[in-house]
Amino acid sequence: MTDATIDPAAKPSGKKKLIPILAAAVLAGGGFASTYLGLWSPAAILAPKEEAPALPAVVFVPVPAIDLKIPGGSGQSLVLSASIETDSAHQAQVAHLMPRVSDAFTSFLSGIDPAAYDKRGVLEIIRAELLTRSRYVLGTEAIKDLLITEFRFK
Known part of the structure; x- marks a missing residue:
């Protein structure tokens, strides 16, 4: 070894x-x-973590459904439902002025040419026009956005 x-x-x-x-x-x-x-x-x-600042509460105020007969003898009608996005500070103002908003929406929708409903992109144009009319009635601070929840022909 x-x-x-x-x-x-x-x-x-x-x-x-x-x-x-x-x-x-x-x-x-x-x-x-x-x-x-x-x-x-x-x-x-x-260091202790800082919490993010609280965002203002978003509130959706529903616009009463609009059932409108489309002119032109086709016998069709348009049903539109929408909601207005606002914050909690302006919720009462939006609810109070809702009859004026509905009137502005109805008067705009009744003036649209029936042939325009068949064109591409008409929903985006209608949404933009309704948003402009609602900002005219309610003011720019009260309205954040407009959401179309129902858009159909009967």
Whole structure:
């Protein structure tokens, strides 16, 4: 058998001892440089999170359904239902002026040429015109958007 002996005089070299020390120094320098450049902040990580400001509540006020006979002898009628998007501060104003909004919608829809309903993109045009008329009646601050919930021919 061979005798295996361990040489007690064999010690790790000085270069192997410097590797962990140099790695720690490089990592510490990188951390300092990244905080100095503003890439991250230890204080921001430890600080309590701020809550986002509350957005105003969105309210949808329904417009009464409009059932309108299309002129031209075709016997068709148009049914349109919509909702006005507003905030809670203007909800009472929108509900109070709803008869004027319905009147503006009905007068616009009754003036449309019957042939225009068959054209492409008529719904977008009608929506834009109704939104303009509702902003005229209610004001620009009260109205956020107009949503058409039903648009059909009977």
